[in-house]
Amino acid sequence: MRKPEVAAIVATHQVKKMKKGLWSPEEDSKLMQYMLSNGQGCWSDVAKNAGLQRCGKSCRLRWINYLRPDLKRGAFSPQEEDLIIRFHSILGNRWSQIAARLPGRTDNEIKNFWNSTVKKRLKKMSDTSNLVNNSSSSPNASDSSSISSSSLEFKDIIGSFMSLQEQGFINPSNFTNIPTNNNPFTTPHMFSHSFNEDSAPYADGLYGVNIGLHGELYFPPLECEEGDLYKADINNHLEDVNTNGAGSNVPESMRMEEYWDLDQLMNTEVPSVYFNFNQNI
DNA sequence: AAACCATCCAACCGCAGTGTA
DNA sequence: TTACACTGCGGTTGGATGGTT
Known part of the structure:
Protein backbone atom coordinates (compact mmCIF):
# COMPACT_ATOMS: atom_id res chain seq x y z
CA MET A 1 0.00 0.00 0.00
CA ARG A 2 1.18 3.45 -0.71
CA LYS A 3 0.96 6.46 1.48
CA PRO A 4 -1.45 9.01 0.03
CA GLU A 5 0.46 11.89 -1.43
CA VAL A 6 -0.14 14.85 -3.66
CA ALA A 7 1.73 15.30 -6.87
CA ALA A 8 1.67 18.60 -8.64
CA ILE A 9 1.44 18.74 -12.37
CA VAL A 10 1.36 21.74 -14.60
CA ALA A 11 -1.54 21.86 -17.01
CA THR A 12 -2.90 24.72 -19.04
CA HIS A 13 -1.37 27.57 -17.08
CA GLN A 14 -2.42 26.25 -13.72
CA VAL A 15 -1.07 23.86 -11.16
CA LYS A 16 -3.38 20.93 -10.60
CA LYS A 17 -2.87 18.75 -7.61
CA MET A 18 -3.26 15.09 -8.36
CA LYS A 19 -3.80 12.77 -5.48
CA LYS A 20 -1.93 9.51 -5.34
CA GLY A 21 -1.96 6.50 -3.08
CA LEU A 22 -4.84 4.71 -1.46
CA TRP A 23 -8.36 5.55 -2.47
CA SER A 24 -10.76 6.84 0.17
CA PRO A 25 -14.35 5.53 0.39
CA GLU A 26 -15.53 8.95 -0.79
CA GLU A 27 -13.40 8.75 -3.91
CA ASP A 28 -14.59 5.23 -4.56
CA SER A 29 -18.17 6.35 -4.24
CA LYS A 30 -17.65 9.28 -6.65
CA LEU A 31 -16.01 7.09 -9.25
CA MET A 32 -18.54 4.31 -8.86
CA GLN A 33 -21.49 6.66 -9.24
CA TYR A 34 -19.96 8.35 -12.25
CA MET A 35 -19.15 5.09 -13.99
CA LEU A 36 -22.57 3.59 -13.34
CA SER A 37 -24.40 6.58 -14.71
CA ASN A 38 -22.07 7.53 -17.54
CA GLY A 39 -20.27 4.37 -18.50
CA GLN A 40 -16.69 4.11 -19.60
CA GLY A 41 -15.33 6.95 -21.65
CA CYS A 42 -12.11 8.91 -21.85
CA TRP A 43 -10.43 8.28 -18.52
CA SER A 44 -9.01 11.77 -18.14
CA ASP A 45 -12.57 13.08 -18.59
CA VAL A 46 -13.83 10.59 -16.05
CA ALA A 47 -11.39 11.95 -13.49
CA LYS A 48 -12.39 15.52 -14.28
CA ASN A 49 -16.15 15.00 -14.50
CA ALA A 50 -16.40 12.79 -11.45
CA GLY A 51 -14.76 15.52 -9.40
CA LEU A 52 -11.73 13.48 -8.53
CA GLN A 53 -8.24 14.82 -8.06
CA ARG A 54 -6.83 11.74 -9.69
CA CYS A 55 -5.25 11.12 -13.04
CA GLY A 56 -7.24 9.11 -15.56
CA LYS A 57 -4.83 6.26 -15.28
CA SER A 58 -5.42 5.95 -11.57
CA CYS A 59 -9.20 6.01 -12.08
CA ARG A 60 -9.01 3.32 -14.70
CA LEU A 61 -6.94 1.09 -12.47
CA ARG A 62 -9.24 1.58 -9.51
CA TRP A 63 -12.30 0.79 -11.58
CA ILE A 64 -10.84 -2.27 -13.29
CA ASN A 65 -9.19 -3.77 -10.25
CA TYR A 66 -11.60 -2.89 -7.49
CA LEU A 67 -14.87 -1.16 -8.30
CA ARG A 68 -16.15 -3.03 -11.35
CA PRO A 69 -19.45 -4.66 -10.36
CA ASP A 70 -18.69 -7.94 -12.09
CA LEU A 71 -15.61 -8.60 -10.01
CA LYS A 72 -15.47 -11.79 -8.04
CA ARG A 73 -14.17 -11.39 -4.52
CA GLY A 74 -12.40 -13.78 -2.25
CA ALA A 75 -9.89 -16.53 -2.60
CA PHE A 76 -9.24 -18.41 -5.80
CA SER A 77 -10.98 -21.76 -6.05
C1' DA B 1 4.20 -6.43 25.09
C1' DA B 2 7.52 -5.24 21.87
C1' DA B 3 10.47 -6.00 18.12
C1' DC B 4 11.30 -8.28 14.14
C1' DC B 5 10.24 -10.68 9.93
C1' DA B 6 7.68 -12.48 5.98
C1' DT B 7 3.90 -12.13 3.12
C1' DC B 8 0.16 -9.92 0.75
C1' DC B 9 -1.72 -6.91 -2.47
C1' DA B 10 -3.17 -2.10 -3.91
C1' DA B 11 -1.26 1.13 -6.53
C1' DC B 12 2.44 3.22 -9.03
C1' DC B 13 5.82 3.46 -12.93
C1' DG B 14 7.63 3.01 -17.44
C1' DC B 15 6.93 1.44 -21.80
C1' DA B 16 4.61 0.05 -26.09
C1' DG B 17 0.78 0.31 -29.10
C1' DT B 18 -2.83 2.92 -31.22
C1' DG B 19 -5.51 6.78 -32.77
C1' DT B 20 -5.80 11.42 -34.25
C1' DA B 21 -4.74 16.09 -35.57
C1' DT C 1 5.43 12.10 -41.31
C1' DT C 2 5.46 13.69 -36.82
C1' DA C 3 3.89 14.79 -32.36
C1' DC C 4 0.95 14.17 -28.85
C1' DA C 5 -2.65 12.03 -25.96
C1' DC C 6 -4.64 8.11 -24.36
C1' DT C 7 -4.94 3.27 -23.14
C1' DG C 8 -3.40 -1.09 -21.59
C1' DC C 9 0.09 -4.08 -19.91
C1' DG C 10 3.69 -6.16 -17.00
C1' DG C 11 7.05 -5.27 -13.47
C1' DT C 12 7.91 -3.27 -9.17
C1' DT C 13 7.23 -0.95 -4.83
C1' DG C 14 6.18 -0.33 -0.14
C1' DG C 15 2.59 0.06 3.56
C1' DA C 16 -0.51 -3.04 6.07
C1' DT C 17 -1.04 -7.14 8.31
C1' DG C 18 -0.25 -11.33 10.66
C1' DG C 19 2.96 -14.58 12.59
C1' DT C 20 7.08 -15.57 15.27
C1' DT C 21 10.62 -14.78 18.58
Whole structure:
Protein backbone atom coordinates (compact mmCIF):
# COMPACT_ATOMS: atom_id res chain seq x y z
CA MET A 1 0.00 0.00 0.00
CA ARG A 2 1.18 3.45 -0.71
CA LYS A 3 0.96 6.46 1.48
CA PRO A 4 -1.45 9.01 0.03
CA GLU A 5 0.46 11.89 -1.43
CA VAL A 6 -0.14 14.85 -3.66
CA ALA A 7 1.73 15.30 -6.87
CA ALA A 8 1.67 18.60 -8.64
CA ILE A 9 1.44 18.74 -12.37
CA VAL A 10 1.36 21.74 -14.60
CA ALA A 11 -1.54 21.86 -17.01
CA THR A 12 -2.90 24.72 -19.04
CA HIS A 13 -1.37 27.57 -17.08
CA GLN A 14 -2.42 26.25 -13.72
CA VAL A 15 -1.07 23.86 -11.16
CA LYS A 16 -3.38 20.93 -10.60
CA LYS A 17 -2.87 18.75 -7.61
CA MET A 18 -3.26 15.09 -8.36
CA LYS A 19 -3.80 12.77 -5.48
CA LYS A 20 -1.93 9.51 -5.34
CA GLY A 21 -1.96 6.50 -3.08
CA LEU A 22 -4.84 4.71 -1.46
CA TRP A 23 -8.36 5.55 -2.47
CA SER A 24 -10.76 6.84 0.17
CA PRO A 25 -14.35 5.53 0.39
CA GLU A 26 -15.53 8.95 -0.79
CA GLU A 27 -13.40 8.75 -3.91
CA ASP A 28 -14.59 5.23 -4.56
CA SER A 29 -18.17 6.35 -4.24
CA LYS A 30 -17.65 9.28 -6.65
CA LEU A 31 -16.01 7.09 -9.25
CA MET A 32 -18.54 4.31 -8.86
CA GLN A 33 -21.49 6.66 -9.24
CA TYR A 34 -19.96 8.35 -12.25
CA MET A 35 -19.15 5.09 -13.99
CA LEU A 36 -22.57 3.59 -13.34
CA SER A 37 -24.40 6.58 -14.71
CA ASN A 38 -22.07 7.53 -17.54
CA GLY A 39 -20.27 4.37 -18.50
CA GLN A 40 -16.69 4.11 -19.60
CA GLY A 41 -15.33 6.95 -21.65
CA CYS A 42 -12.11 8.91 -21.85
CA TRP A 43 -10.43 8.28 -18.52
CA SER A 44 -9.01 11.77 -18.14
CA ASP A 45 -12.57 13.08 -18.59
CA VAL A 46 -13.83 10.59 -16.05
CA ALA A 47 -11.39 11.95 -13.49
CA LYS A 48 -12.39 15.52 -14.28
CA ASN A 49 -16.15 15.00 -14.50
CA ALA A 50 -16.40 12.79 -11.45
CA GLY A 51 -14.76 15.52 -9.40
CA LEU A 52 -11.73 13.48 -8.53
CA GLN A 53 -8.24 14.82 -8.06
CA ARG A 54 -6.83 11.74 -9.69
CA CYS A 55 -5.25 11.12 -13.04
CA GLY A 56 -7.24 9.11 -15.56
CA LYS A 57 -4.83 6.26 -15.28
CA SER A 58 -5.42 5.95 -11.57
CA CYS A 59 -9.20 6.01 -12.08
CA ARG A 60 -9.01 3.32 -14.70
CA LEU A 61 -6.94 1.09 -12.47
CA ARG A 62 -9.24 1.58 -9.51
CA TRP A 63 -12.30 0.79 -11.58
CA ILE A 64 -10.84 -2.27 -13.29
CA ASN A 65 -9.19 -3.77 -10.25
CA TYR A 66 -11.60 -2.89 -7.49
CA LEU A 67 -14.87 -1.16 -8.30
CA ARG A 68 -16.15 -3.03 -11.35
CA PRO A 69 -19.45 -4.66 -10.36
CA ASP A 70 -18.69 -7.94 -12.09
CA LEU A 71 -15.61 -8.60 -10.01
CA LYS A 72 -15.47 -11.79 -8.04
CA ARG A 73 -14.17 -11.39 -4.52
CA GLY A 74 -12.40 -13.78 -2.25
CA ALA A 75 -9.89 -16.53 -2.60
CA PHE A 76 -9.24 -18.41 -5.80
CA SER A 77 -10.98 -21.76 -6.05
CA PRO A 78 -8.93 -24.88 -6.80
CA GLN A 79 -10.47 -24.89 -10.28
CA GLU A 80 -9.38 -21.31 -10.86
CA GLU A 81 -5.93 -22.15 -9.59
CA ASP A 82 -5.66 -25.05 -12.00
CA LEU A 83 -6.77 -22.82 -14.84
CA ILE A 84 -4.23 -20.17 -13.93
CA ILE A 85 -1.44 -22.73 -13.89
CA ARG A 86 -2.57 -24.20 -17.16
CA PHE A 87 -3.00 -20.88 -18.92
CA HIS A 88 0.30 -19.64 -17.57
CA SER A 89 2.00 -22.69 -19.03
CA ILE A 90 0.63 -21.68 -22.41
CA LEU A 91 0.55 -17.89 -22.22
CA GLY A 92 3.41 -17.09 -19.87
CA ASN A 93 3.15 -13.81 -17.96
CA ARG A 94 0.35 -12.49 -20.13
CA TRP A 95 -1.78 -11.71 -17.13
CA SER A 96 -4.43 -9.81 -19.01
CA GLN A 97 -4.98 -12.73 -21.37
CA ILE A 98 -5.19 -15.13 -18.48
CA ALA A 99 -7.59 -12.78 -16.69
CA ALA A 100 -9.78 -12.62 -19.78
CA ARG A 101 -10.36 -16.34 -19.35
CA LEU A 102 -11.20 -16.17 -15.68
CA PRO A 103 -14.49 -14.32 -15.32
CA GLY A 104 -14.48 -11.81 -12.48
CA ARG A 105 -10.74 -11.86 -11.94
CA THR A 106 -8.28 -9.12 -12.79
CA ASP A 107 -4.82 -9.35 -14.26
CA ASN A 108 -3.39 -7.68 -11.18
CA GLU A 109 -5.11 -10.16 -8.92
CA ILE A 110 -3.86 -13.13 -10.90
CA LYS A 111 -0.36 -11.71 -11.11
CA ASN A 112 -0.25 -11.19 -7.36
CA PHE A 113 -1.68 -14.62 -6.76
CA TRP A 114 0.89 -16.17 -9.04
CA ASN A 115 3.84 -14.35 -7.55
CA SER A 116 2.83 -14.84 -3.96
CA THR A 117 1.29 -18.28 -3.95
CA VAL A 118 1.48 -20.43 -7.05
CA LYS A 119 5.11 -19.81 -7.91
CA LYS A 120 6.16 -20.79 -4.43
CA ARG A 121 3.92 -23.82 -4.32
CA LEU A 122 5.17 -25.11 -7.65
CA LYS A 123 8.75 -24.60 -6.60
CA LYS A 124 8.10 -26.50 -3.42
CA MET A 125 6.47 -29.30 -5.35
CA SER A 126 9.35 -29.32 -7.78
CA ASP A 127 11.82 -29.58 -4.92
CA THR A 128 9.83 -32.39 -3.37
CA SER A 129 9.64 -34.17 -6.68
CA ASN A 130 13.38 -33.85 -7.23
CA LEU A 131 13.99 -35.15 -3.76
CA VAL A 132 11.92 -38.22 -4.55
CA ASN A 133 13.58 -38.67 -7.93
CA ASN A 134 17.04 -38.49 -6.52
CA SER A 135 16.30 -40.94 -3.81
CA SER A 136 16.77 -44.23 -5.62
CA SER A 137 16.53 -46.12 -2.37
CA SER A 138 13.08 -44.83 -1.65
CA PRO A 139 10.66 -47.72 -1.41
CA ASN A 140 7.89 -45.48 -2.76
CA ALA A 141 9.81 -44.12 -5.69
CA SER A 142 7.51 -45.78 -8.18
CA ASP A 143 4.36 -44.83 -6.34
CA SER A 144 2.78 -41.85 -8.03
CA SER A 145 0.70 -40.98 -4.99
CA SER A 146 3.84 -40.16 -3.10
CA ILE A 147 4.87 -37.65 -5.73
CA SER A 148 1.80 -35.88 -6.98
CA SER A 149 0.07 -33.51 -4.63
CA SER A 150 -1.68 -31.20 -7.03
CA SER A 151 -4.98 -31.47 -8.79
CA LEU A 152 -3.24 -30.34 -11.94
CA GLU A 153 -1.76 -33.42 -13.46
CA PHE A 154 -0.05 -34.47 -16.61
CA LYS A 155 -3.34 -35.79 -17.90
CA ASP A 156 -4.72 -32.23 -17.64
CA ILE A 157 -1.96 -30.88 -19.80
CA ILE A 158 -2.44 -33.69 -22.27
CA GLY A 159 -6.15 -32.97 -22.00
CA SER A 160 -5.58 -29.43 -23.17
CA PHE A 161 -3.49 -30.71 -25.98
CA MET A 162 -6.11 -33.22 -27.03
CA SER A 163 -8.84 -30.65 -26.73
CA LEU A 164 -7.02 -28.35 -29.11
CA GLN A 165 -6.72 -31.26 -31.46
CA GLU A 166 -10.37 -32.29 -31.14
CA GLN A 167 -11.53 -28.79 -31.93
CA GLY A 168 -9.44 -28.74 -35.02
CA PHE A 169 -6.85 -26.23 -33.83
CA ILE A 170 -4.09 -28.76 -34.26
CA ASN A 171 -3.93 -30.91 -37.32
CA PRO A 172 -3.31 -34.51 -36.28
CA SER A 173 -1.65 -35.27 -39.57
CA ASN A 174 1.12 -32.90 -38.55
CA PHE A 175 2.22 -35.28 -35.83
CA THR A 176 3.94 -38.57 -35.96
CA ASN A 177 2.44 -39.42 -32.59
CA ILE A 178 -0.55 -37.92 -30.86
CA PRO A 179 -0.76 -38.12 -27.09
CA THR A 180 -3.79 -40.06 -25.99
CA ASN A 181 -4.95 -41.52 -22.76
CA ASN A 182 -3.83 -44.88 -24.00
CA ASN A 183 -0.30 -44.16 -24.98
CA PRO A 184 2.69 -44.64 -22.67
CA PHE A 185 2.87 -40.96 -21.77
CA THR A 186 -0.13 -41.25 -19.55
CA THR A 187 0.62 -44.34 -17.54
CA PRO A 188 -0.32 -43.65 -13.94
CA HIS A 189 3.17 -43.23 -12.60
CA MET A 190 3.60 -40.28 -14.93
CA PHE A 191 0.84 -38.27 -13.35
CA SER A 192 3.31 -36.39 -11.23
CA HIS A 193 4.57 -33.13 -12.52
CA SER A 194 6.69 -30.17 -11.73
CA PHE A 195 7.22 -26.86 -13.36
CA ASN A 196 10.28 -24.93 -14.25
CA GLU A 197 10.51 -21.75 -12.25
CA ASP A 198 9.10 -19.57 -14.95
CA SER A 199 7.90 -22.13 -17.44
CA ALA A 200 8.93 -19.99 -20.34
CA PRO A 201 10.61 -19.00 -22.49
CA TYR A 202 13.14 -21.64 -23.23
CA ALA A 203 16.46 -20.79 -24.74
CA ASP A 204 15.52 -22.27 -28.08
CA GLY A 205 12.50 -20.01 -28.30
CA LEU A 206 9.97 -22.59 -27.31
CA TYR A 207 7.61 -22.12 -24.44
CA GLY A 208 7.05 -25.15 -22.39
CA VAL A 209 6.06 -26.91 -19.29
CA ASN A 210 8.28 -29.33 -17.56
CA ILE A 211 5.97 -32.19 -16.85
CA GLY A 212 8.16 -33.75 -14.29
CA LEU A 213 10.27 -36.81 -14.35
CA HIS A 214 9.27 -37.90 -17.74
CA GLY A 215 9.37 -35.17 -20.23
CA GLU A 216 8.77 -31.65 -21.32
CA LEU A 217 5.77 -30.54 -23.23
CA TYR A 218 6.60 -27.53 -25.34
CA PHE A 219 4.27 -24.92 -26.61
CA PRO A 220 5.31 -22.52 -29.30
CA PRO A 221 6.03 -18.92 -28.39
CA LEU A 222 3.11 -16.59 -28.82
CA GLU A 223 5.08 -13.82 -30.42
CA CYS A 224 4.98 -14.60 -34.06
CA GLU A 225 4.71 -13.07 -37.42
CA GLU A 226 2.03 -13.92 -39.85
CA GLY A 227 2.63 -17.23 -41.52
CA ASP A 228 5.29 -18.31 -39.09
CA LEU A 229 5.56 -21.93 -38.22
CA TYR A 230 7.11 -23.00 -34.99
CA LYS A 231 8.45 -26.30 -34.02
CA ALA A 232 6.71 -28.03 -31.17
CA ASP A 233 8.07 -31.17 -29.74
CA ILE A 234 7.81 -33.47 -26.84
CA ASN A 235 11.06 -34.95 -25.79
CA ASN A 236 11.24 -37.56 -23.18
CA HIS A 237 14.10 -37.30 -20.76
CA LEU A 238 13.40 -40.44 -18.86
CA GLU A 239 14.95 -41.06 -15.56
CA ASP A 240 13.11 -44.23 -14.94
CA VAL A 241 12.39 -44.36 -11.25
CA ASN A 242 10.69 -47.66 -11.74
CA THR A 243 13.94 -49.26 -12.65
CA ASN A 244 15.79 -47.53 -9.87
CA GLY A 245 17.59 -45.20 -12.17
CA ALA A 246 18.54 -47.83 -14.68
CA GLY A 247 16.92 -45.59 -17.22
CA SER A 248 15.56 -46.33 -20.62
CA ASN A 249 15.74 -44.74 -23.99
CA VAL A 250 12.68 -43.17 -25.45
CA PRO A 251 11.33 -45.25 -28.27
CA GLU A 252 11.37 -43.44 -31.56
CA SER A 253 7.62 -43.87 -31.85
CA MET A 254 7.06 -41.87 -28.66
CA ARG A 255 8.85 -38.80 -29.87
CA MET A 256 6.98 -36.00 -31.36
CA GLU A 257 8.59 -33.44 -33.54
CA GLU A 258 6.45 -31.51 -35.89
CA TYR A 259 5.15 -28.08 -36.69
CA TRP A 260 2.11 -26.24 -35.49
CA ASP A 261 0.49 -23.60 -37.55
CA LEU A 262 0.93 -20.94 -34.89
CA ASP A 263 -1.02 -18.38 -36.83
CA GLN A 264 -4.03 -20.65 -36.61
CA LEU A 265 -3.34 -21.38 -32.99
CA MET A 266 -3.07 -17.69 -32.17
CA ASN A 267 -6.45 -16.97 -33.67
CA THR A 268 -8.29 -19.66 -31.86
CA GLU A 269 -9.34 -20.23 -28.34
CA VAL A 270 -7.60 -21.92 -25.54
CA PRO A 271 -10.17 -24.52 -24.66
CA SER A 272 -11.12 -25.26 -21.14
CA VAL A 273 -13.15 -27.90 -19.42
CA TYR A 274 -14.52 -25.31 -17.04
CA PHE A 275 -15.76 -22.48 -19.18
CA ASN A 276 -16.88 -21.81 -22.68
CA PHE A 277 -14.98 -18.86 -23.97
CA ASN A 278 -16.15 -16.77 -26.83
CA GLN A 279 -13.24 -14.39 -27.09
CA ASN A 280 -10.35 -14.92 -29.39
CA ILE A 281 -6.82 -14.65 -28.11
C1' DA B 1 4.20 -6.43 25.09
C1' DA B 2 7.52 -5.24 21.87
C1' DA B 3 10.47 -6.00 18.12
C1' DC B 4 11.30 -8.28 14.14
C1' DC B 5 10.24 -10.68 9.93
C1' DA B 6 7.68 -12.48 5.98
C1' DT B 7 3.90 -12.13 3.12
C1' DC B 8 0.16 -9.92 0.75
C1' DC B 9 -1.72 -6.91 -2.47
C1' DA B 10 -3.17 -2.10 -3.91
C1' DA B 11 -1.26 1.13 -6.53
C1' DC B 12 2.44 3.22 -9.03
C1' DC B 13 5.82 3.46 -12.93
C1' DG B 14 7.63 3.01 -17.44
C1' DC B 15 6.93 1.44 -21.80
C1' DA B 16 4.61 0.05 -26.09
C1' DG B 17 0.78 0.31 -29.10
C1' DT B 18 -2.83 2.92 -31.22
C1' DG B 19 -5.51 6.78 -32.77
C1' DT B 20 -5.80 11.42 -34.25
C1' DA B 21 -4.74 16.09 -35.57
C1' DT C 1 5.43 12.10 -41.31
C1' DT C 2 5.46 13.69 -36.82
C1' DA C 3 3.89 14.79 -32.36
C1' DC C 4 0.95 14.17 -28.85
C1' DA C 5 -2.65 12.03 -25.96
C1' DC C 6 -4.64 8.11 -24.36
C1' DT C 7 -4.94 3.27 -23.14
C1' DG C 8 -3.40 -1.09 -21.59
C1' DC C 9 0.09 -4.08 -19.91
C1' DG C 10 3.69 -6.16 -17.00
C1' DG C 11 7.05 -5.27 -13.47
C1' DT C 12 7.91 -3.27 -9.17
C1' DT C 13 7.23 -0.95 -4.83
C1' DG C 14 6.18 -0.33 -0.14
C1' DG C 15 2.59 0.06 3.56
C1' DA C 16 -0.51 -3.04 6.07
C1' DT C 17 -1.04 -7.14 8.31
C1' DG C 18 -0.25 -11.33 10.66
C1' DG C 19 2.96 -14.58 12.59
C1' DT C 20 7.08 -15.57 15.27
C1' DT C 21 10.62 -14.78 18.58
